[in-house]
Amino acid sequence: MSKIFVGDYSLEQVGKTVTVQGWVANIRDHGKLAFIELRDRAGILQVFVDESSADFDMVHELKRESIIEVTGLLVERDAKFVNHHLKSGQVELKAEKIKLISQSKDLPFELDAYSHTGDEIRQKYRYLDLRREKMTSNIMLRHKVTTAIREYLNSESFVDIETPYLTKSTPEGARDFLVPSRLQKNQFYALPQSPQMLKQLLMGAGFDRYYQIVRCFRDEDLRGDRQPEFTQVDLEMSFVKQEDIQNLVESMLKEVVKKSKGIEIEDKFPEISYDEAMTRFGSDKPDTRFGLELVDLTEIEKDSKILFITKALKEKNGSIQAINLPQGSGKFSNKELGNIKQAMMEFGITSFATAPVEDGIISGGMKSTFKESNAQVLQALDAKDGDLIFFVTGRKDKVQQALGALRLRLAKKLDLIDPTKLNFLWVTDWPLLEYNEEEGRYQAMHHPFTQATVGSADELKASPETVKSYAYDIVLNGYEIGGGSLRIHERDMQEAMFQLLGMDASDYERDFGFFLEALEYGFPPHGGLALGLDRLVMLLAGEENIREVMAFPKNGVGRDLMLESPSSVDEYQLSDLNIALK
C-alpha cells in the first residue's frame, strides 16, 4: 500500500482528521494566524493555524526547513484561495496540534527555485539541495525510468544478473580505477569500465537474455557530462539479428518515455548510416530537432578557378562544403563571425567564409567566387534572399566535423531547437576500425568484440579500413545515449580482430585467453547494447549535466564535496596493502 504524502492530499481526504509530518518550506506569520507550507517529497500542503490551537505560540519560533508533525482536519479551500500550482491546492489542513520534531538552524543557501546557488555549495550540502523541488523530481524521474526499464525487460524474458565490481585490468579502452588486493600481494583488481566480456560469457552460459543496471567506472579527465562512475543499462541477447535488438530497445525506450513522461512516441525511430550522419550533419550523433544540414559543393566547384577552392580540392579528400542559415543575414556582428572563424579553424580546416544572399545571388566578399556556379550553389543549399551561407574548405572529415560543430552553434544562437522534442535516431553501419594516426595503428570504433559484416577472418584482414560492422548507436537530441553491436562468437574472428588492433598472440592470450577458450565450447551468436542511464534521464529531465540526475555526484576533479572524498588514509592501511606513496 503506497503512502499518502502531504503533497498528495486532495479533495478525496476532505473531512478527515489526519496526522502528517513534513518540512516547513515557508511560514506566513500574521500574528494571530499563520499559514505554513508543509513539504515532503510529493509537494506542499498548506497548514492553517490560529490562536485556537494550543501550540500556536510555537509557530512564531519555527524556522524554515524544520520538521513538524501536524494533526488537524483536512478542509476544502474557498474557491478564491485555490492554488492551481499545487496538487493539494484545493485543500488545506486546519491544525489542531503541532509538534516540533526537528528544528533547523539557518540554511547555507535558499532552496526555492529562483535562487542561483553555486555548484560547490550545492554539492557540499547535497542533502539540502536534494530537497529542492527540481532535484527531488529528477531523482524520482530516475526511479521511474529504471522501473520502466526493468518491467519491460522482465516481461521480455530478460534475467537480471549481477557481475563483479572487483574485476581485471585490461589494456584496451580507457584508464582503469585500480584496487590493490591485500590477500594477493602486489596484485590489483580493476573496477569495470563495462561488464562487456562477462555479459558475453553469460551468453556462453546459456542465459540467452541478460540485463543489468550496473555501475561503470572510467578514470578519465572529467568533462561536463562525465563522472568517474556512471550507470549503464546493459543488455545482451543470443540467437538474434541486429534488427531484433534495435526493435527491442526501441520498444523499451518508448515504454520508458510513456511511463516516465507520459509521452507516446508512435513513429518508428529514424535510422541513418554513420556515413549519412557524417555527410548530412557532420556528427555521428546528430541532433535532428533542426535542419541546417551540411551541403557538399565539391562536385559543383570541381572546375572552379578560384585559388582557395582549387588549392583545397587538389588535396587528398579535399572538399568544399557549406551550411545555409535561413534569414541569417545581419544577425551576426563581425566579432561574432570572428569568434566562429576562430572556432572553425581549430578543427584543422583550411578556410572559412560567410556570404549573405542578396538579390538572388551570393553576395558580399564571395560575389565573384561563385559567379560561375551561383545558381547551382543556391539550389544545392536551398538558399534565398536574407540567408547567410557558411563556407568551409579542407579535408573532408575535418570539414564535416567543423560544420557539425557550427551547425549546433548556429541552432543555439538562433534558438532553433524545440526543447520539448524527443528526437531518437539510430546510427548504423559503423566502420569496424578507425586508424589512430598518433599511435600508428587501428583501433576499434566500438570495441574489440564487435562483429564485422564480412564472413571470414581473411576478408577482414584483406581490407580493414573499409570493413563495416554490425554496430548501432541510439542517439537522443544530439547525445549518444547508447551503443551496441552484434559480437564476435568465433575464436578465429576474435583472434583476427585482436591482431588487427596490433596485439600479438602472447598479448591477447595473457589478457583474453580465458575468453578465447570460452568461444570454443559451443558459443551462441549474440549481441546487445548498453544505454547510458544518466544521460537518458538527464535528457528526459531537461537538464544539461548528469550531475543533476545523480544523488551524490562528484565535481569536475572527481571530488565528493560532501563526504570530502577522496581523502588521505592512515599509513597502516597502505602498509596492509603493501603499497606506498611515491
Added chain:
Amino acid sequence: MSKIFVGDYSLEQVGKTVTVQGWVANIRDHGKLAFIELRDRAGILQVFVDESSADFDMVHELKRESIIEVTGLLVERDAKFVNHHLKSGQVELKAEKIKLISQSKDLPFELDAYSHTGDEIRQKYRYLDLRREKMTSNIMLRHKVTTAIREYLNSESFVDIETPYLTKSTPEGARDFLVPSRLQKNQFYALPQSPQMLKQLLMGAGFDRYYQIVRCFRDEDLRGDRQPEFTQVDLEMSFVKQEDIQNLVESMLKEVVKKSKGIEIEDKFPEISYDEAMTRFGSDKPDTRFGLELVDLTEIEKDSKILFITKALKEKNGSIQAINLPQGSGKFSNKELGNIKQAMMEFGITSFATAPVEDGIISGGMKSTFKESNAQVLQALDAKDGDLIFFVTGRKDKVQQALGALRLRLAKKLDLIDPTKLNFLWVTDWPLLEYNEEEGRYQAMHHPFTQATVGSADELKASPETVKSYAYDIVLNGYEIGGGSLRIHERDMQEAMFQLLGMDASDYERDFGFFLEALEYGFPPHGGLALGLDRLVMLLAGEENIREVMAFPKNGVGRDLMLESPSSVDEYQLSDLNIALK
C-alpha cells in the same frame, strides 16, 4: 512478449513447425535414428532425427555442448515415452533441418547433476558450470527474488536511489578496499561497506522511503559464506516506529518466498529478544527448526558440593548449563565425544561432560555428581531414559556460545533439521554496545548510528553497558539474513555515541563532521534495515555457500579463477596513481 524457450515447449505448440536453437546436452545415436536432448536455460527438449532428414549424417559428428538450430514439427509423444521429469516431456521435435551453429570441443568436466567437480575447475570454467541445471536455476531464482523485492517496495512508495561506489574510508567497521585517486594525488576513495550514512542523508533530503539493491565491499579474511563483494537490499524509512519497519520487511519476505518458491507463510514471524536467544539457543541467530535448547542448571546446582561445579559457580557469572539429546545415548563413539569436548574447550569453558539417562537417573560417570539434584535436573531438561545430556560449566556467555555451537553440531549429526522448513525469526532488544576486552573500549553492537532506548545523552552515558537499542535482526534457519535499527537523528545523541566509542571531538569531526551538521537542518526520525541478498537466495536455493548463487564469485583468497584477477599491472599505471609497491 516473453520468449518461448526450448525447455518450455508443451502440448500447446503441438502441430506447429518451429525453429529453435540450443545446446546439445546429450545424443543417443542409434545409427539410423537419433535422439538429441536440446537444452537452453528453461530445460530440455527431445529432438528426434532419422535418415529422412538431409542433415542426418552431421548428427554423428555432433559433440555434446555444441549449439544447433533445429527446424521441425512439434509432435506429441506416445504415452509410453512421456518423460515426467521434463516440462517438455509430453512432446518432441521431429527434425527436418539441423544446422550446426557452434561445435564444442571436449569439455573439461561433466555438466550433469551427478558429477562432482572441484570448486577450482568450476570457477575457472564458470560459463560452463553455469550451464548446469542447478546453477542456472539458482541464478534464475536470484532474479525472481530481486524482482519480487523491487515490486513490493515500489508498491510501498519506496524510491530506488543509487549511491556512489567511490566513497570515503572511515575508521569504524571492517577493513576498506581502497581506490587510489589519480586526479587527487595521494588520496584514496574507499569502496562502501554499506551506504549507511548516505541512505540516512537521503532521509534528511526528504525521500522518506529509500531502497537500493547495492553491492558492498569488505576486505576481510574470507570464510565459507563470505565474499569480498556481496549484495545488500538496503532500505530506510522516515517517521516510523520499529514495528512499522519489521512489519514491512516481514510482508516483503513473505511476498518473496511466495513469488520465488510458491510457499505461503501465514503466521507472523516469531520474535525473541537477544537475551532470550542467547539463553535458549546460545546464539544471536538461532536455528529454530529443531529443539535442543540450552537449560541453565545454575540455580538448581547452587548448593552443589561437587568440586568442579562449586569452582565454576564461584567465578563471576559462573554457570552450569546443559543440553539434553533425546535418545542420544549410545549414538557417539568415545572418539566423537573426544572431538566434541575438544571443540567445546576452544570456547573457553572450564569443563564439559556427558551423561546418559538410565533407569530414570543421570548415569555413567556423572551418577554421583547429580545424586542430590537428579529429579530437578531431569525435569529441567525434560530428560528420559535413553537420552544423552551434555553438561558445560564456565562463564555464562562462554557456556552459551559453546552450547550454541554444540546444539547445531548435534542437530546435524542426528539429522534433526527439516531442510524444507523456512524458519524466519526476529531477534530484538539488542544491547547498544559491547565491551571489547582486547581494545579496552566499547564498540557498537550494530553500528554507531543505532538509537538507544534511552531518551537523552546523559542517560546513555550513565550506563552504557546496560543500555538497549532499537535494533533488530532477521534470522532465517540459523543465518542472520538482515539487520536494522532506528537511527540517531539528533546531533547530541550522535556525539554522545561517538564519545562512548572512544572518539574525541577532533576524530569524529574529521570523519563524520558533515554528517553531524546534516542532523541540524531538520532531520526526520528514521530507521531501516539491510538484507544480505546472497544469503537469502542461498537459503531459498537450499545451498550452503553464497558462491552457488553468484554468477562470478571469488575463491577463498579473493581470486577470480576465470578472469585471473587480481593481477599485476603495468608500472605506468601505478606511476599515474603516484603509488609504488613496497
